[in-house]
Amino acid sequence: MASKGDVRVPPLPSGEQTVWVDVSALLQEACSDIQGGELIHGENFSLFAAMSALEIMDPKMDSGMETCGYRSIEEAIDCGAAPIPFSSDRTVDIQCMIDVMDHLLACEASWHKGHSLAQTVFSCIYLLRFQRTSSNALLHSYCRMVRTTCHAILSVVSDARTHEEEDLFIMAFGLSLKEEGDEKCLSMLSAVEETVCRQLRACKALLSKKKAIEDVEPLQANPDLEEGYCRAVLCRLRFRKHLHHVLTCLRKPQGRGLELARKHIASCLLELAAMRESSGFLVCNAYVTSQVNIEDRTTASGCPPAGFDANLNARLSAPTPPRAIKILSWTKTLEYFEKLLQDLDVICALSLDLHVEELLEFIVKFQKSQPDLVARAHLQVLLIHDGKLYGRDPFHEVISQATALPHIMKNTELQKHELIQRLGQLLISLLKILCTNTAWQRRKLGKILQDWSIIAGQLDLSSSKESGDSFSVSIDELVQNSWANTSANLLIWTEEQIYWIAARYLMLGFELELYGPGEYCMVYWYLYIIFVKLMEKAQLRISQNSDASRRKGKKRRENSKDMARDARLSPKMLLLQCYIYLSEGLAMMSAALANERQLVKKWSAFSTEQERFFQHFDLLLKARVPDGVSYPLFKDSTAHVNFSAIVRYNYFRDIQRISKELRGTFSGDPERLSELRQIEQVAEHNRIALNVIHQVGACDPSLEISFVFGHHTCFAVAMVKRA
16 A cells, blocks of 8 residues: 555556557667676666666575574574583584684674674574573683674774665664673683683693693693694684774774774784684594585684574564575685784874875775775774864864965854855765775765865855955954955865866776776766866965965075976876876877777667766766866867877877886885886887877778776776787
């Protein structure tokens, strides 16, 4: 039954007004034109809609029904699914306990990857019924620490508010992640660790035929295996302890715990290596011979763990469907936590004195390593806390520093100005967006461009003399004059950020493989325009900042030196100039191929070139970034391009000239040097390809020309081969 507010469109009845069209030819053409993994992109079918449609049959969202298993936790316990102790054989008992630890770690990694908490970590009966482990100090303390860690992870992801991009990540389904006594889990784990350490020392003393210092009960009955089991247990306990310290230190405000967190991260990595080394010992002494494929094993020994049933929570928690979730293998689990800790270490090494531009560059570089949700959430929480950068610097001061106007922005009335407040909120939103995954980031960047464009228009009006009457009466004439000067500088900085966002938006399309070979020309053409505008605004901002510094009391004889220095482009601007030449050269090469060979001008029956132009740049065009760009302008700019013209002015040769100057400048910066090498390789290969095509003849049918991304993720290389 539809609700009162529902509006339903009645189906079109089959009759005289119905027109049936045979679309077999279109479908056949689509089958021949579309490659594996591609989608038909209609005008009203966005990338988000396509991703939502693909959630059907996705293992996280619709992985099928699994009806086998126990009907309740009590039934599982009565049937012996979660025994305590595991076996009358103490060696088997400790082995089973290690298997439970390992599988819990694999479940935790699977949860981090976006699977349901209820059917990963809380598929463990020992976590669901804590009282069963009270007699086993080792297992009890370990399970409490797992639950405390999960609560800390869920807390930081919830605070970052990025969980909606990763399916059901933060849904706890009514399961308790925090109970009385959990605050003592660290001391409980440390006490158990100390006991195992004493057992290990006693074992070593016995093996070396020395009298044990104290009488300690061993973990199991076989003296020859005692040391191996002690080491296997210790590295797992210590990993848990150090991981808890890492998460605690990262949440300290204003980055006060970053240095200590790095020390615990190093310890975590050492314990992970020890856990990997223990696999050989545990496999050799496994109590059963595993028949499971090594890629599917979720424990170091390869033995299936006791005390787990993913179907129990399907009945315990109504929102949880009975899906058949595949837990990450033991090998993949170790790789995941190693990658997570390395990403967290990069975050901890972040300098808290970076300017906005440097911080944006850091986030972009950090995202190139493809960090998972947990690491990105920690980065966002570190950057933005209580509405301040690093929880320390108000954003009006951050903007003031970026625009080199600290003496003006100290005015209290200007700090409270509506546009300043809104600009600070936009900067917060930008930082949050950059910390999300690539697909989510691109969609949000396209939408936030309109907000930045609106505030740029308002700043433009505020900087004019006619806008003086629009201020609040509480701001006196002196403040109005200060605001007029301030808004002019803010406008330049805001427009620079707009073009930076636009460039990031377009380049993310290459990383997501959203562009086809036939669309490279329009994308590089648009990217070229954005880069040119970005350089104009950056140079204007640098020039104004230099003028402001000279007005602060420098001697006149120093002005000539400053002007000479400003006339030369900085290394950062020269690197941007390389990107300008690179995008322009690739746009012109693609246009020449389209004009002379008619290779990449073939469009399917589902969309024309103009339709694809609007599909890719719709959000940029709506935000008027930049103003005046249109499809007719694109066609006019590329319609008459040929190889003879672009060979005479070889854009790729100019890149090589600039790179020689920059190579020495970036010699002490490995990341910049690596970026420069990538640009050089793309330029060199395209320069050679351009000359070969021109010499042989672009119309030669024996030439096979394709674009590959072997040297750079966003800038293609033309590959020329004989058929």
